[in-house]
Amino acid sequence: MHAAEASPPRRWYGVLYIQVLIAIVLGVLVGAIWPDVGTAMKPLGDAFIKLVKMVIAPLIFLTVVTGIAHMRDLGGVGRTFAKALTYFLTVSTLALVVGLVVANVVRPGDGLHIDFATLDTSAVADFAAKAHDTTLTGFLLNIIPGTLVGALAEGEILQVLFIAVLFGIAVVMAGERAAPLVGVLDAATAAVMRLIGMLMRAAPIGAFGGLAFTIGKFGLGSIANLIGLVATFYLTALLFVVVVLGLIARAAGFSLWRLLVYLKAELLLVLGTSSSESALPALIDKLERAGCEPRVVGLVVPTGYSFNLDGTNIYMTLAALFIAQACDVELSLADQLLLLGVAMLSSKGAAGVTGAGFITLAATLSVVPSVPVAGMALILGVDRFMSECRSLTNFIGNAVATIVVAKWEGGLDKAALGAALSPNGNNPEETVAPV
Numbered sequence: 342m343h344a345a346e347a348s349p350p351r352r353w354y355g356v357l358y359i360q361v362l363i364a365i366v367l368g369v370l371v372g373a374i375w376p377d378v379g380t381a382m383k384p385l386g387d388a389f390i391k392l393v394k395m396v397i398a399p400l401i402f403l404t405v406v407t408g409i410a411h412m413r414d415l416g417g418v419g420r421t422f423a424k425a426l427t428y429f430l431t432v433s434t435l436a437l438v439v440g441l442v443v444a445n446v447v448r449p450g451d452g453l454h455i456d457f458a459t460l461d462t463s464a465v466a467d468f469a470a471k472a473h474d475t476t477l478t479g480f481l482l483n484i485i486p487g488t489l490v491g492a493l494a495e496g497e498i499l500q501v502l503f504i505a506v507l508f509g510i511a512v513v514m515a516g517e518r519a520a521p522l523v524g525v526l527d528a529a530t531a532a533v534m535r536l537i538g539m540l541m542r543a544a545p546i547g548a549f550g551g552l553a554f555t556i557g558k559f560g561l562g563s564i565a566n567l568i569g570l571v572a573t574f575y576l577t578a579l580l581f582v583v584v585v586l587g588l589i590a591r592a593a594g595f596s597l598w599r600l601l602v603y604l605k606a607e608l609l610l611v612l613g614t615s616s617s618e619s620a621l622p623a624l625i626d627k628l629e630r631a632g633c634e635p636r637v638v639g640l641v642v643p644t645g646y647s648f649n650l651d652g653t654n655i656y657m658t659l660a661a662l663f664i665a666q667a668c669d670v671e672l673s674l675a676d677q678l679l680l681l682g683v684a685m686l687s688s689k690g691a692a693g694v695t696g697a698g699f700i701t702l703a704a705t706l707s708v709v710p711s712v713p714v715a716g717m718a719l720i721l722g723v724d725r726f727m728s729e730c731r732s733l734t735n736f737i738g739n740a741v742a743t744i745v746v747a748k749w750e751g752g753l754d755k756a757a758l759g760a761a762l763s764p765n766g767n768n769p770e771e772t773v774a775p776v
Contacts, residue, residue, distance in 0.1 A: 578733075
């Protein structure tokens, strides 16, 4: 029996997800009652996210390299990538279509009659400039790092994944001569996971700082005039998660609800920090403990963080049509199909960029002349309140994708998954293994 299993159960206030939940509530209260104090809490959230990002690159590198190093069939690497990308393309396109359909049915922008010529576009100028500089070709070329260690130093997820795959393949091809190195990498992986366990103790502080800043800076009242768009987006994302991802999970033989319960601490952390990257290390650890082979987790999760942005895709088509409706721009079916096609490409081109949701929207509108980019000024004020939902949906989508691809690849231990997701099974309360 493991030491963690033999130890006495923690008191309720010692469970991490409860601590994060309490921190979120306190953050909202501080931001609402003392806005200046809440705004001053921003460094707490920023510091925690920086701590987590500090270990993401080495974690992905070690997970992928060791996963491949323990494989005997190198063809499995390409096969896993192909299956993951097929899944990502299918489901992310479906997310775009869902946003498009809901926007046409609900029409949240109707009745505003905004003259976009009167809008102040200075606030969105930087986003439009970044979108103009971001192309699909540039994105693909950026996957190749300038130096072998440059990706690890800069923390670019796809660059780290790229060199990790190549290095892992090289280790396998080196055979027995690389066996000592594999042992060192395995030990380093264990040490990094222990480090993550230490860092996650600060998760409540990060969640508190993130929510206190958001509420203190923007205020709950700032969304009142656009509550229809925010509500429509949240309900659409919920519909996508429950119906689309729920059906995918059922087809794969597991319960989406049980998975959400299993990942409750990570979901609260994403909500508090408004960043799905804040929970990426913990997601990798939990999916491995739930029976997904490390090689699959190491390949699918980092790739999904750039190519499987379900929440961002829903946001893009919904927000674009909201702007068109608010500015009394009627889009034909051809215009909407063009919008859909451009969004499919631009969502990949701006992946991994800070403020990616807003930047990808700017990139899409800049190519579709029917919808004015200036109209983005309409939603800038509430974009921060939609980023939490985007991050949560993206996070859930990547968790489901990893389990599905693991099953397709024969890399899923169904007994371990059942035990992890069972309400009476081995479902850890902590985000990562205890320190």
